[in-house]
Amino acid sequence: MKKNNYLENYIIDDVLSMSEQELDQLLEDSGVDPDHAAESLKKAISGVSLRYRKAQFSKVKEALAASKIDEDNSQKNILDDVKKSGKSAKDYLIDLIVSGRAPQGLTLAFREGQDITEAEAIGIIDDLKSLGYVKDNDSETSS
Amino acid sequence: MKQVVEDVGKLYFQLGISEPSEIDIEAIAFSKNAEVRYSPLKGCEARIIGFDDKAIITLNSDSPLQRQRFSLGHELGHWLKDRGRIGALCSKSDISENSSRSTKNKQAHRENIANTYASELLMPGAIVDKMLIGSKLDFDLARSIADSFNTSLTAAAIRIIRSEAHLGFLAMYDRFGNRRWFQAHPQLTYSFYPPRIAPSGSGIRDLIDSKRQSLFSDEIDGEVWCKDSWADGSCVHEETVYYHDGTFLTLVWWEDEEPIWRSICQKEGIIREDQ
Numbered sequence: 001m002k003k004n005n006y007l008e009n010y011i012i013d014d015v016l017s018m019s020e021q022e023l024d025q026l027l028e029d030s031g032v033d034p035d036h037a038a039e040s041l042k043k044a045i046s047g048v049s050l051r052y053r054k055a056q057f058s059k060v061k062e063a064l065a066a067s068k069i070d071e072d073n074s075q076k077n078i079l080d081d082v083k084k085s086g087k088s089a090k091d092y093l094i095d096l097i098v099s100g101r102a103p104q105g106l107t108l109a110f111r112e113g114q115d116i117t118e119a120e121a122i123g124i125i126d127d128l129k130s131l132g133y134v135k136d137n138d139s140e141t142s143s
Numbered sequence: 144m145k146q147v148v149e150d151v152g153k154l155y156f157q158l159g160i161s162e163p164s165e166i167d168i169e170a171i172a173f174s175k176n177a178e179v180r181y182s183p184l185k186g187c188e189a190r191i192i193g194f195d196d197k198a199i200i201t202l203n204s205d206s207p208l209q210r211q212r213f214s215l216g217h218e219l220g221h222w223l224k225d226r227g228r229i230g231a232l233c234s235k236s237d238i239s240e241n242s243s244r245s246t247k248n249k250q251a252h253r254e255n256i257a258n259t260y261a262s263e264l265l266m267p268g269a270i271v272d273k274m275l276i277g278s279k280l281d282f283d284l285a286r287s288i289a290d291s292f293n294t295s296l297t298a299a300a301i302r303i304i305r306s307e308a309h310l311g312f313l314a315m316y317d318r319f320g321n322r323r324w325f326q327a328h329p330q331l332t333y334s335f336y337p338p339r340i341a342p343s344g345s346g347i348r349d350l351i352d353s354k355r356q357s358l359f360s361d362e363i364d365g366e367v368w369c370k371d372s373w374a375d376g377s378c379v380h381e382e383t384v385y386y387h388d389g390t391f392l393t394l395v396w397w398e399d400e401e402p403i404w405r406s407i408c409q410k411e412g413i414i415r416e417d418q
Contacts, residue, residue: 053159057170060158064173107193109221109257116186123182123201124192131194 082122089121096125144259150223151263163270163291168212171264172200172219179215189214191221198222209295213261220260225253266292266302280309280396281360281382297386300394301326310403311380311396316341318389320351332406334371337395342367347383347393356385365402368395373409374402 018026024034082089097108116124158174160166169179177191177198184190184203188210191200200218202211271288278284280303282296289299300313304326312335314325320341327336341347344367346359360382365374368381380396397403 050159050161053157054165055159057158057160057165057174060174061167061170064170067173067178107191107198107222107226109191109218109225109253120182120184120186124190127180127192127199127201128194130199131192131197133194 082125089118089125090116093121093124096128147220147256147259147263148268151260151267152269154223155267155269160267161270166265166267166292168215168219168264172215172222175219175222177219177222181211189218191218193222193226209293209298212265212293213295213298216261216264217257219264220257221253223260224256262298262302262305265294266299268306271302272306272308275303275306275308278308279398280311280380280394282358282384282392282394285394297392300392304328309396309398310400311394312337314393314395315386316347316351316391316393318351318391320348323390330407331403332410334369334373334406335397335403336370337368337393338370341393345383345393346381347391350383350385350391358385359383365397365399369402371406373406377402 015023027034027037082092085092087095154171155161158171160171172179175198176196177193177200180199180201181204182201183205184201187203188206189200189202191198193199200215200222202214206214266288271292274288274291275284282300285296285300285303288294288303289296292299294302297313297315303309304311304313307328307330310328310331312325312327312331314337315323317323322337322339322341325337341351344364346361346363349355350357350359361380362378363381365377365379366372368374368379374397377399380398381393383391383393386392
């Protein structure tokens with residue numbers, strides 16, 4: 001450790017060992033208003049914290065943009081599985097999820113839901129495959 | 144409601160969101176492991192499918208942007224609050240008819256909470272409330288909030304009322320003067336709720352009767368918008384705009400809060416009505 005580091009540690013230890021009154025007195029003796037100094041320190045810390053959090057969110061946005069570039073838009077061949085089952089995609093989906101086999105950890109909700117189309121049922125099965133709930137080429141679930 | 148505000152407040156603190164322009168709702172969803180996709184949907188406005196700690200939210204690609212944003216906030220609300228639950232699956236004919244009343248009530252409650260999340264995510268109180276300090280309750284304010292947060296005028300006006308910065312209400316009436324719905328400041332007493340029929344002497348009554356689709360904005364007699372005698376001799380701000388499809392939106396604001404507080408005191412037994 002360099003001499004300067006020893007000196008810094010010594011000063012920090014010295015400051016930390018002071019009571020609030022002693023610290024206030026030291027600041028006042030140096031011509032600094034203790035309340036103003038405390039407020040400035042709080043602002044400086046919260047400013048650094050906010051900048052850090054904003055930077056983290058910027059990274060999330062960059063990751064989102066990258067995920068869109070990498071996104072594989074090709075529709076997986078779900079129709080084959082559905083055809084093999086001899087059911088409509090909707091019935092296939094309902095059997096898959098509702099027939100008493102829905103596992104814990106599955107979340108499903110529809111906003112202003114009425115009736116779904118075959119295309120939407122295929123889309124849902126595709127989502128379930130993307131999430132790993134349904135494995136490719138079979139109707140086994142990961143439950 | 145309080146829990147939703149706290150949840151969103153914490154989330155936005157973690158993400159360092161402090162300005163309306165920083166509310167990137169898709170990135171917020173992504174930060175919570177929820178991927179957003181767009182597809183034409185006929186059976187619903189949006190859906191969420193989640194498994195373990197990941198989710199896919201699909202939005203109706205044919206819907207207007209503002210509706211998509213609200214739907215995304217709604218589904219994200221389900222993800223934050225209802226993870227691991229299955230609700231409103233498929234169509235009514237498939238499942239819902241077999242659901243008990245209790246189950247349906249629970250689902251309706253969850254939908255309301257998800258709507259509250261959507262509203263809070265799109266227009267967080269911590270940011271909105273600062274913009275409302277010292278403001279007048281009118282549609283200029285609602286438009287300013289709607290523009291800042293990229294929401295609809297109605298959603299912004301509802302958010303303003305829910306923020307409780309102004310004692311008043313937002314109400315929608317149809318061209319026959321019938322009230323469709325309203326959102327009131329929680330401390331308004333029944334006497335100050337918008338009546339089922341647009342009251343005589345109000346700006347909205349004037350617009351309806353004269354079949355005009357213009358703006359009414361004025362200070363009128365308080366008794367017009369009060370069912371009892373609390374507001375006799377006082378004034379109230381009313382602003383009414385033609386909305387669409389024969390509907391009108393009315394904002395009523397009691398800048399002079401005295402009549403409201405007198406009615407609250409009477410309701411709580413502190414004073415009599417004739418005092």
